[in-house]
Amino acid sequence: MAVLGLPGIPIQLVIVASLAVFALYKIYFELTTGARRRQMIRENGCQEVYAYPHKGIGGYLLGLDVIKEMIQSGKEGRMHEATRMRNFKNGRNTLRMKMMRFRMISTIEPENVKAVLSTKFADYSLGQRRREVLSPVFGHGIFTTDGSAWERSRAMVRPNFTRQQVADLDMFEVHVLHLLDSIPRDGSTIDLQDLFFGLTMDSATEFLFGRSTNTLAPGLETKSANEFVKAFVYVTENMSKNLRSSGLTEMLPNAEWTRNVKIVHSFADNIIRDAMDQAKSQEGSGRYLFLHELLKHTQDPYALRSELINILLAGRDTTAGLLSNTWHVLSKRPDIWNKLKAEVDGLGGEKPDYTTIKEMKYLKWVLNESLRLMPVVPGNSREAIRDTILPVGGGPDGRSPILVKKGEVVSYLVWSMHRREDFYGPDALEFKPERWEKLRPGWEYLPFNGGPRICVGQQYALLEASYATIRLIQSFPRIESRDEREWREWLTITLSSGVGCKVTLFEK
Template identity: 50%
Template sequence: MKSDNGHLSVATLAAAVVVLLYVANLLQRKWTQSRFANENNCQPVRSVCKDPIFGLDQLRESIAAAKQHRFLDLLQARFHRYGNTYRSKRFATPLITTCEPQNIKTVLSLKFKDYSLGNRIASFGPLLGHGIFTADGEHWASSRAMVRPNFVKDQVANLESFEENMKGLLELIPTDGSTVDLQDLFFCYTIDSATEFLFGHSVQSLKKRLSGVQTDEKDFANAFNYAQDAIANKTRLGPLRVFARDPRADESNRVCHDLVEQFVDKALKYREHFDEEKAAVDEDKKERYLFLQGLAKQTGDRDRIRDELMNILLAGRDTTASLLSNMFFMLARSPAVWNKLREEVATLDGRAPTYEQLRNLTYLKYCLNESLRLHPVVPANSRLAVKDTVLPVGGGPDGKSPVLVPKGSIVGYSVYAMHRREDIYGPDAHEYRPERWADLRLGWEYLPFNGGPRICVGQQYALTEAGYVTVRLAQQFAKLESRDSGPWEEGLTLTLCSRNGTQVSLGH
């Protein structure tokens, strides 16, 4: 374009230079990527979007399935339709979705440094701040180093508080054959035990239930539930989350922070008076272990302690409750499995199990494994590529060649679909059959707790807690019957549980 005096205006020239630079940069990136892809023998991966820019067709299909509580089944159907690895878009961001164990292992372990969590902090930040579950890189490594020592066997094997909470749980279960929603009670149980373990102070939600206390907005358990739902909503909205205002979520976050701050204060006082030499001498007295104090020994940073506690509470509470709920949903429909479990548990002669005894209950382990296989409580997950990288399989017509993952792409992986692959688990992969675990020898094909450097730190704690509760219920109740005539339906928020709860009746 010419200006009045016949010369190109400076602004036009500048715009042309910017466009040229942008195009040159784009071409150079494409060229580098294609060279990188050739060097690694990559082949194209099947693209499935009808709308190649935003992937709106896929998004619409996902939203419709989620509304009918069939989102995970849709994911699985897509793998049947398109193969075990395919390419699409999520809000204009390139997305590669896979249920191949080799690919998942590569993302989570072999090429761990090529990926980050993506923008998890945008949804989780208001409640969790920066901690082990939301951070990447150095910050994450230091969180993990700080948190992990608090999960050593001695801490995890402390079964007293599980037993303490069992009393409340048992009192809330009717024995006259009437229906009870065990899921509801399991969520109370795990928030009580998690707050006891983490803060040294249970929020007593089972006791509140027993005494009929009406919980209000200020109640921690309520606020924590709401704050989590808000996170799930924000995650679903993706980049549109910036337009969503939710004052109740802000208030819930504040209630949670206020409560945790009180415990952080106590921990900091403890830190001031903590004397390492004296502690070494007193080692034999074995005071009750407090996670919070374990953290306070390592840092005096108040925000840091609060954030780590919130992160672990979130990572650990619903997960274990969901495992128990899903498993009891299936146990209530499998009288033969319940009886077999009771036979195994009978070896304890009605006594509460020790940690070692729990670990030796093989059939119990099969039941837990099978529940986490069929209904993995973290059923799908994703990572963001922070550099150009490669997945080992999924490319080419047979899906066996490596695949280029350009920097900025998301790799989504579905543990739910992988756990139901018939080529791995056999034609009855959709059935709850704990016996299959007697012969299975698996690696990355089974991944309820994630793998690689970010493997779940609470795995042993969760399995111990879920095992303990199951044993105590099996000792108590000869009869466990389903009171739900419908099929198991997905209740998918941050974790996967049964949408209709776990409606059962129990009897002696």
């Protein structure tokens, strides 16, 4: 008799042997890993974390109930708010849930976030899911690697962000002028969000590679840059969907995806080729360029392309998102507009420099508040690479430490954490720049991440967003919203406005 491809072995014997192997494994596991975990629990006073009440067998086994809700609310542009309402009501700030093959701990406790990103940094990696989703497009760059590969990337990237390089506002002014020229003067409607994405693309490419895509410059823009922008939006939007669906949507074949990834890659390859030629011709010019620095470390086209696309994502979408979200508010809130305009008028029409910008209090408050209520990176996660402890979240009051097992994912939801009334007061949901007069938050305010992987472009982004905002207000002292709709999410890998930013700007 042949059973399961094992000729001559009776099925009963196969079953008994399998059970015996399983039992032996369990005993071994309990004596080693299990014993170690029980000891960690005892020593740290860990308690169980609240388990999310999944619905149905699909929910219980794979978290399908939550994934379905995330996909639906994502389509409606309110996924992060739906998550906040579902997961973090009744003061529940940490919970355990299932998402396909991953066991996940979801938290909005600053102490836990600090542990994951800083004090227990070495216990976590970016995680398998992030690598699976991002690597086909982003390769091996600063956003997709851990350990020594990440350290190498970080060491290459950081020198770009000294104050001297960041504060090159003359370079940025060229692109701002192109933006100002693109705005109609005849009272017609313009979507500022489109222009902000063009602006940050043009300035990021110039800052990093010494050559701008010039998407906003009349006559200088190229077909390939425009195609790239569309393809980049497509792939980042799809990656975001794949992250939300925990892998479900990737199972469907998608020729459009393959085509767009190819456009993104070949655009990057062309920039690299040109930059390599340019690097040769500019030798000795002394100008620091990211790509030139990179070329000193590697000539590998795959590695170069990876870093290039990583930094483009970091530098372009984020600052554009911050500008669009902020200007959406400005177009709807004359009270905030008037206060900001008064501060800008204080410059007497002069272009601002680094020091002036740093002294503009109200502008800083507006940007802080924008990043609080519409954080451009609204949620994030890490995967435990060994058993570790989170300081809070366990027990009936959620104040006891909890055990995080190797392979578990800890997601921290900045959107929801930034809305906690116990930190921001009963008016936490209101956009109120004035709250920043007294507010000095710690880990409960985290638009740029914290710990060793803190955003390297923070100053650059704030300076760029401030400068563009000031120059726009100086050129157009009056604004009217041309859209009745409320702000909603547009989730790619980052967060911007799902209704764009449709306005009319007036020169007087």
